[in-house]
Amino acid sequence: MTPDELAYFSLDELGRAYLTGGLSPVEVTEAMLARIERLNPRINAFLKITADEARKQARSAETEIRAGEWRGPLHGVPVSVKDLFFTRGVETTGGSPIYRNFVPDFDSTVVARLKAAGAVLLGKTHLHELAYGITNDNPHYGPCLNPWDRTRIPGGSSGGSAAAVSAGLSFASFGTDTGGSIRIPASYCGVTGLKPTYGRISRYGVIPLSVNLDHVGPFARTVKDAAVAAEIVAGSDKNDPSSLRAACPSWAENLESSIRGWRIGAVRGAFIGALHPEIAQAMANAEFELERAGAALEEIEIPDATEIGEIAHLLQMADGAAVYHRRIIEQPEAFSEDVRILIEQGHLVSAVDYINAQRFRRQFQKKLRALFRRLKAMILPATPIPAPLLGQREIELAGAPEDVGIASTRLVRPFNFAGVPVLTVPCGITNTGLPFGMQIVTRAADELTGLSLGHVYQERTQWHTRRPTDCY
Amino acid sequence: MDEIDSIDERTIATLTNWCGLSLSDDRVKGLIPAGRRLRHAAQWLSRLDLDATEPACTFDPRIAE
Numbered sequence: 001m002t003p004d005e006l007a008y009f010s011l012d013e014l015g016r017a018y019l020t021g022g023l024s025p026v027e028v029t030e031a032m033l034a035r036i037e038r039l040n041p042r043i044n045a046f047l048k049i050t051a052d053e054a055r056k057q058a059r060s061a062e063t064e065i066r067a068g069e070w071r072g073p074l075h076g077v078p079v080s081v082k083d084l085f086f087t088r089g090v091e092t093t094g095g096s097p098i099y100r101n102f103v104p105d106f107d108s109t110v111v112a113r114l115k116a117a118g119a120v121l122l123g124k125t126h127l128h129e130l131a132y133g134i135t136n137d138n139p140h141y142g143p144c145l146n147p148w149d150r151t152r153i154p155g156g157s158s159g160g161s162a163a164a165v166s167a168g169l170s171f172a173s174f175g176t177d178t179g180g181s182i183r184i185p186a187s188y189c190g191v192t193g194l195k196p197t198y199g200r201i202s203r204y205g206v207i208p209l210s211v212n213l214d215h216v217g218p219f220a221r222t223v224k225d226a227a228v229a230a231e232i233v234a235g236s237d238k239n240d241p242s243s244l245r246a247a248c249p250s251w252a253e254n255l256e257s258s259i260r261g262w263r264i265g266a267v268r269g270a271f272i273g274a275l276h277p278e279i280a281q282a283m284a285n286a287e288f289e290l291e292r293a294g295a296a297l298e299e300i301e302i303p304d305a306t307e308i309g310e311i312a313h314l315l316q317m318a319d320g321a322a323v324y325h326r327r328i329i330e331q332p333e334a335f336s337e338d339v340r341i342l343i344e345q346g347h348l349v350s351a352v353d354y355i356n357a358q359r360f361r362r363q364f365q366k367k368l369r370a371l372f373r374r375l376k377a378m379i380l381p382a383t384p385i386p387a388p389l390l391g392q393r394e395i396e397l398a399g400a401p402e403d404v405g406i407a408s409t410r411l412v413r414p415f416n417f418a419g420v421p422v423l424t425v426p427c428g429i430t431n432t433g434l435p436f437g438m439q440i441v442t443r444a445a446d447e448l449t450g451l452s453l454g455h456v457y458q459e460r461t462q463w464h465t466r467r468p469t470d471c472y
Numbered sequence: 473m474d475e476i477d478s479i480d481e482r483t484i485a486t487l488t489n490w491c492g493l494s495l496s497d498d499r500v501k502g503l504i505p506a507g508r509r510l511r512h513a514a515q516w517l518s519r520l521d522l523d524a525t526e527p528a529c530t531f532d533p534r535i536a537e
Contacts, residue, residue, distance in 0.1 A: 310513040317510075337502075345506035353514045359522045 003031040007168030008467065011225045014171065015073050018065050025065065025076025029058035029120050032078040036122065036169050042470070043145045043154075045163040047083045049123040050090055054078065057120045064118065073228045073252075075118035080170040082158050083124035084131055086205035087111050094207045095127040095138050095157075098327055098334045108205025109240065110174055110216060113233040122170055126160025131176055131209050132320060132339045133157055134184050134408045135390070139336045143390055146188060147468035148434055152387040155185035155408065158219070162189035165219045166468055172220045172229040176206060178213045179316055180412030183439060186219060186424040187382035190435025192226045192454070192464060193219045197445050198419030199244040201230065202237035210319035211242070212358075213312065213416040222464055223425060223454040227251035230447070246445055256452035257459075260294030264453070265371065267380035271305035273410065274398035275384045279436050282428030283381055286438050289460055290379070290453075300378065302414070303367045309410050311357045312417035318354050321346025361417055365444075368418050372443040377453050379440055382424045383408055386434035415441060423450040426463040435466065 006028065009017070017023035033051050040046050061076030083093050086104035088111075093099045107115065114121065126144040128136045136144040136159030144159045146152040147167040154163040158175025162185030165173050175182050177195040186193030194217045201216040208214055218229035228251075235248040266287050275283075287297050302308075321328075324335075324343045332340055371378070385395055385407055394401045415422045420441055427438035438457075442450040458464050494500070 307513070307516050310509060311517065314510060314513050317506075341502050341506070344503055345510070348503065348507055348510050350514070353510070353517055356517045356520070356522060357513075360517060360520055363520075363522070 025058040025061040045160045046123045071118040078120045078122045080173040082175045084207045095129045109202035110233045117232045128157035131157040155188035157181040159185045165191045177215045178209045180409045183412045183424040187437035188387035190426045193424045195422045197421045199242045202240040204239035210316045255455045262295045262376040265300035265375045265378040268299045269301040271302040278430045308414040317346035318349040382437040382439045421447045423454045425454045
């Protein structure tokens with residue numbers, strides 16, 4: 001086994017190797033740090049590498065596992081978190097100069113739970129400035145590049161986490177998703193990403209963008225690994241008032257192996273809009289594969305299709321403006337132009353519109369609930385395009401120009417508005433070698449159904465096993 | 473000023489009242505497309521049949537419960 005093969009082990013394989021003594025956490029951590037040293041300069045997936053701390057955590061895990069004190073499937077496993085999560089004693093920048101040199105004196109709940117599970121924290125991953133954008137073309141820390149094609153963006157804002165998992169620099173990574181920031185980079189980097197139900201994973205100690213729309217979730221290479229990573233950090237948190245009180249079931253252990261008879265809605269119509277032709281074909285192939293697995297596919301339309309995104313964006317802009325109101329007045333020069341304009345836009349939202357957007361949100365949630373009375377899940381593309389070029393502002397779809405930011409977010413943002421769980425799994429690769437993903441949407445608090453559907457899909461397809469060739 | 477004229481009065485009032493931006497400021501020009509999109513969203517919201525009983529909740533943290 002080469003270090004490159006080791007870097008793409010599943011959590012199951014790694015755990016078994018630790019328990020049988022075939023591999024040790026120190027050995028694996030050293031291999032991952034060596035890969036990061038070799039590959040990170042090419043893609044800039046990590047803003048900070050915490051090598052000394054990682055080695056210390058690996059040694060501790062190794063001692064415990066050898067003593068028969070295995071803590072579970074993340075024990076001794078090298079992982080990473082977006083540089084938006086507070087890490088005690090480690091600088092947390094949010095990808096912005098306004099947090100440069102900010103060293104939290106406590107861990108975010110996610111980091112605390114990862115440490116309690118015995119995970120090895122390799123470092124903090126790259127993000128779009130303040131998690132407010134989809135390119136990860138960060139003027140303060142340099143751009144993060146897509147491991148599949150370094151002339152392209154990884155997607156954002158959690159692009160560093162997706163790139164790290166895709167490039168075999170981390171077995172799992174945690175990001176945030178306010179308007180697609182997990183699902184867009186999962187699609188563009190060809191990895192699995194989960195935006196769980198709103199409130200399912202604590203946001204305590206995570207630099208906020210929108211109190212209404214921020215979600216925390218994992219990236220991994222398989223659905224099963226994503227389920228393992230998510231359930232370790234999920235669950236109620238007294239420090240987060242938005243935390244769900246409902247018990248969090250064990251997802252990985254309860255993944256279903258059959259979807260026979262499941263009624264699945266394939267989203268059509270105005271909500272989908274124009275698609276890259278290879279993505280349209282890949283979605284048709286995915287639908288066919290799910291039908292072969294025994295599911296009953298039904299074409300559906302999502303109500304209020306063309307307006308939801310704008311209304312959700314209205315909320316996000318106002319929330320973001322509230323978070324950075326003082327900073328934007330006192331230090332406008334500390335923000336890059338794209339982020340500053342978004343924050344300034346947020347000041348244009350009236351209180352009446354904001355409140356009516358919230359009221360509409362409840363209506364939209366009710367309409368989705370009605371759809372889920374007859375459907376187990378809905379499927380649709382994660383992005384209508386594969387990864388755009390770095391610096392590209394417009395793409396052409398169906399003969400018409402479309403803004404890259406709007407194209408990247410229009411299929412994902414509505415589900416932040418609804419708060420329902422959405423899994424993204426790789427579902428194809430273009431002729432030019434760029435991956436893209438499919439979203440699986442389920443009713444609130446039912447991550448298990450989406451994870452099971454994604455797991456069955458991955459058992460029948462190979463897209464999630466494809467690797468960027470530049471990373472060997 | 474043609475571009476400024478094309479955005480609604482409320483947006484102009486927000487721009488000028490908030491942080492003292494002047495209409496001749498380049499930053500205002502950059503916000504015009506946003507003002508238009510927000511106006512579109514607001515107009516759409518105003519046409520919605522929001523039931524009078526629909527709670528005007530600004531923050532509903534536990535949608536799944």
